[in-house]
Amino acid sequence: MGMLELYKWGLPNQGAHLNRYQDNEQLYNMARSFWASLDSAAIYFMLVFIIAGLSLACFYYYGYNKWPGRKYKIWHWVMWLLITSGVAFLATFILGNLIVSSNLQEKVGFLVRLSLINGIYGMFVYFIASLVICNLPVPTNAFRFLKFGK
Amino acid sequence: MAKVFVFCVGGTGIRVMKSVIMLAASGMKTNGYDIVPIIIDPHVDLEENTILTTMVGDYIKIYKNATSGAAQQIDAPNGFFNTKILRLEDLDNQQNPMGANMAEKKSFGQYLNIGSLANDDVNNYLIQTLYSKENLCNSLSVGFKGNPNVGTVVLNEMISGADWYDSFQRHCEKGDRVFIISSIFGGTGASGYPLLEKKIKEDEAHPQISNAVLGAVTVLPYYSLDDPTTSGSDIDSANFYTKTKAALSYYEKSVKSDYLYYAGEQSLRANYKNNEKEQKDTAHFVELVAASALFDFLNRPRPDSCQAMTRAIRENADALDLSTLGDGYKTIVKNVTNMMIFDLLLNILPDERQFPLQKTIRLDKEFYQDQPFQSLDAFVKQFHNWYVELSENNRGFAPLNRISKGEKLTSILKGISLKAKDESYYLLKMIEASHEASKNEHGNKLRYMLDFAYEGITDYTDQI
Numbered sequence: 001m002g003m004l005e006l007y008k009w010g011l012p013n014q015g016a017h018l019n020r021y022q023d024n025e026q027l028y029n030m031a032r033s034f035w036a037s038l039d040s041a042a043i044y045f046m047l048v049f050i051i052a053g054l055s056l057a058c059f060y061y062y063g064y065n066k067w068p069g070r071k072y073k074i075w076h077w078v079m080w081l082l083i084t085s086g087v088a089f090l091a092t093f094i095l096g097n098l099i100v101s102s103n104l105q106e107k108v109g110f111l112v113r114l115s116l117i118n119g120i121y122g123m124f125v126y127f128i129a130s131l132v133i134c135n136l137p138v139p140t141n142a143f144r145f146l147k148f149g150k
Numbered sequence: 151m152a153k154v155f156v157f158c159v160g161g162t163g164i165r166v167m168k169s170v171i172m173l174a175a176s177g178m179k180t181n182g183y184d185i186v187p188i189i190i191d192p193h194v195d196l197e198e199n200t201i202l203t204t205m206v207g208d209y210i211k212i213y214k215n216a217t218s219g220a221a222q223q224i225d226a227p228n229g230f231f232n233t234k235i236l237r238l239e240d241l242d243n244q245q246n247p248m249g250a251n252m253a254e255k256k257s258f259g260q261y262l263n264i265g266s267l268a269n270d271d272v273n274n275y276l277i278q279t280l281y282s283k284e285n286l287c288n289s290l291s292v293g294f295k296g297n298p299n300v301g302t303v304v305l306n307e308m309i310s311g312a313d314w315y316d317s318f319q320r321h322c323e324k325g326d327r328v329f330i331i332s333s334i335f336g337g338t339g340a341s342g343y344p345l346l347e348k349k350i351k352e353d354e355a356h357p358q359i360s361n362a363v364l365g366a367v368t369v370l371p372y373y374s375l376d377d378p379t380t381s382g383s384d385i386d387s388a389n390f391y392t393k394t395k396a397a398l399s400y401y402e403k404s405v406k407s408d409y410l411y412y413a414g415e416q417s418l419r420a421n422y423k424n425n426e427k428e429q430k431d432t433a434h435f436v437e438l439v440a441a442s443a444l445f446d447f448l449n450r451p452r453p454d455s456c457q458a459m460t461r462a463i464r465e466n467a468d469a470l471d472l473s474t475l476g477d478g479y480k481t482i483v484k485n486v487t488n489m490m491i492f493d494l495l496l497n498i499l500p501d502e503r504q505f506p507l508q509k510t511i512r513l514d515k516e517f518y519q520d521q522p523f524q525s526l527d528a529f530v531k532q533f534h535n536w537y538v539e540l541s542e543n544n545r546g547f548a549p550l551n552r553i554s555k556g557e558k559l560t561s562i563l564k565g566i567s568l569k570a571k572d573e574s575y576y577l578l579k580m581i582e583a584s585h586e587a588s589k590n591e592h593g594n595k596l597r598y599m600l601d602f603a604y605e606g607i608t609d610y611t612d613q614i
Contacts, residue, residue: 072506
């Protein structure tokens, strides 16, 4: 268990989950391989929320705010925060389905949970990136409401 | 910095000067000349005189606010309020206005001291031949009521002993220019211009004055007044053309300005109340044209001989826009448009929440409540009213459409579609312009606002 630790709080307990299939060796093996597959894919899931959070924060501050229409208003920032969450969710779900191979019935439920967690992490990265950008002496057309001090 | 001394003679001179100040505020360039307005009007109680004096003071205040840095003086702005305006009393470091003693509270008869003449004195007969009874009874404190024959006598003496003329002599330096604004159909302007010009050209004791490039604009009749038989006024606009012809025939041989601009109308389209005490006349297109003559003059070299200049419009329309005005008016239209858009932005900015410049250069609530912004806002509102007067007068200078709330700003200018659809386009350009501010850290918030707004607005209006 490595990177998957990051998602542990939102997923069912691995031991309890495996115990459910103790009576059926085939399912038990499938579940074990599913967990192993999740663990090996965890690094990609992490990359998804980091990339989504960073890229969309950068886009908000340096791309989106180049368009007219008062994009500097905080509600636009909030909108992109939610978009980041949505993008991280969708990307994780699609990626999960592509790289986690398992016929286990719970696969979809697990991936949805993982994707939701990634959505939250994506928002967190977006927030941290915004905090950094607001305090950097780099020009942006956005309102630096996360800037410390005057 | 070279100066241009602008003599505003009479009521029309005052009104044209108002347009000069408005154009200067909108960013019209004077080729580096500072403007020194000198008001010559015996009618000191005239409200327009007070309004102009206040307006000059307001402009100077804004210019000072925009050019004072934290540590040192900042260069003049590139756009709005680009031209420095100085009062004669500022040049002398005085507090009191120089023209204050111009008024004569007595009548013309008392001024000539005709009471001391015996009834059968030949001089008395001469005076009665030259002047009507009304001329002699008129109080000089309300001007010369369209009588240049009175004006020539009084003004000549007024100029000779005036503090302002002494001050002008002291401060006019080599390279400075002189410009005289007057009307030809009234009393003060029609008589004041040739007198003043003669005085300047013959001031051999001060070669920097007699050799200065001299320009003048004389305004031909452009408005009529209510019938004097019903208004009880002494001024009859039916005589304007006769007076003009007489004055022109005199000017033809006597005036020697390097550039003499004529601004006028084909007919007396506008009609004003016949009240010489108030003369509350709204701004008129002809005054704007006359004002533009000063800017044209300042961009021309000294001519080899006297040049008579005039300006036409492309089409004879009641309300003039860019297409009916003609290409020659593009600069004026562009500058007026810039200022009107600036007015729009000034209405929005104090309530614009989360505007990035609140954080970056502190254009915050405190700034909008401070005197520098309040002065600027009040001045720009005056500009707005001035434009409305111009557009509603007959003939109207109306190149802009009235934009109601929610309407697209692309159609603000008649005949041209600007790319900026709403005010957010200009606000965005202001923000982008502010990124360059780090290169010029003077810390003057008002100046930042003026510069960024001008840059932001002209980014779109440069297509005019």
